[in-house]
């Protein structure tokens with residue numbers, strides 16, 4: 642596909658779905674399936690997803706048979722993404738043969754025999770959400786996909802875990818872990834310098850003056866979870882690997898690649914350690930490789946499944 646003239650984050654997230662589907666770690670996914678409590682009409686599975694984007698995890702958990710009786714809360718900072726999730730989910734649900742009822746703008750009720758799922762969506766910052774909900778509600782499963790590398794984990798993780806019931810689960814797939822690889826090489830030295838500068842922008846990211854990002858969040862999560870008193874039940878890599886086959890890039894993945902290159906361009910233009918002319922030429926060449934179907938992109942990421950302690954004698958499964 643030609644280089645896009647404008648970029649949409651919502652389209653990027655939609656294009657990312659097929660890349661994530663290939664990447665998600667099967668061992669960790671199976672660990673999640675095994676650890677989930679049994680849901681019943683009286684005790685539906687309570688799921689909270691933070692940074693939910695378009696709500697693609699609802700679709701994925703449903704496809705994986707994990708949502709029979711469920712109360713799913715999906716929040717995201719960006720109103721435009723929540724609006725798109727509210728447009729997309731009813732269409733998707735109807736295509737699955739689910740009966741779709743819109744309880745309110747913010748709540749969708751999906752049913753078919755033996756299945757009852759309520760999906761609540763809200764545009765809100767996760768820290769504001771935690772401050773509002775702490776001590777009011779708890780969840781069985783908390784999910785944060787491709788999110789923790791964007792926040793200050795040492796303070797955010799304990800706050801998030803406080804919303805779990807005792808023995809509750811945390812699933813954080815697609816957590817970036819310090820690898821951005823493009824093939825074929827253009828200039829090994831420049832490629833390496835650009836990767837290092839890009840990761841540095843993540844490490845130096847500030848939100849409201851607070852450090853909010855870590856290019857090696859995945860590996861650091863083991864310690865963060867331990868420090869927060871949670872046990873790691875399963876972990877494994879979930880690298881994105883995007884390449885063009887005989888029919889080109891799969892689904893909308895050419896757009897996904899253009900978006901990644903555009904993101905790097907925006908993050909690094911004017912960077913003091915990069916020669917402006919060489920960097921501009923590098924970006925143009927990477928876009929051209931997507932158009933030609935020769936670009937291979939690999940991002941190293943980890944999936945982790947954790948659990949907060951259950952009180953002794955707790956038998957809820």
Ligand SMILES: C[S@@+](CC[C@H](N)C(=O)[O-])C[C@H]1O[C@@H](n2cnc3c(N)ncnc32)[C@H](O)[C@@H]1O
Pocket residue numbers: 654657691692693694695697716717718719722765766767768785786787788791815
């Ligand atoms: C990389 S996207 C991943 C979206 C989705 N989880 C997925 O994998 O498709 C990160 C998401 O986190 C959201 N986000 C970032 N900071 C947030 C915050 N403080 N509170 C709530 N959502 C946040 C962004 O708006 C974005 O939708």
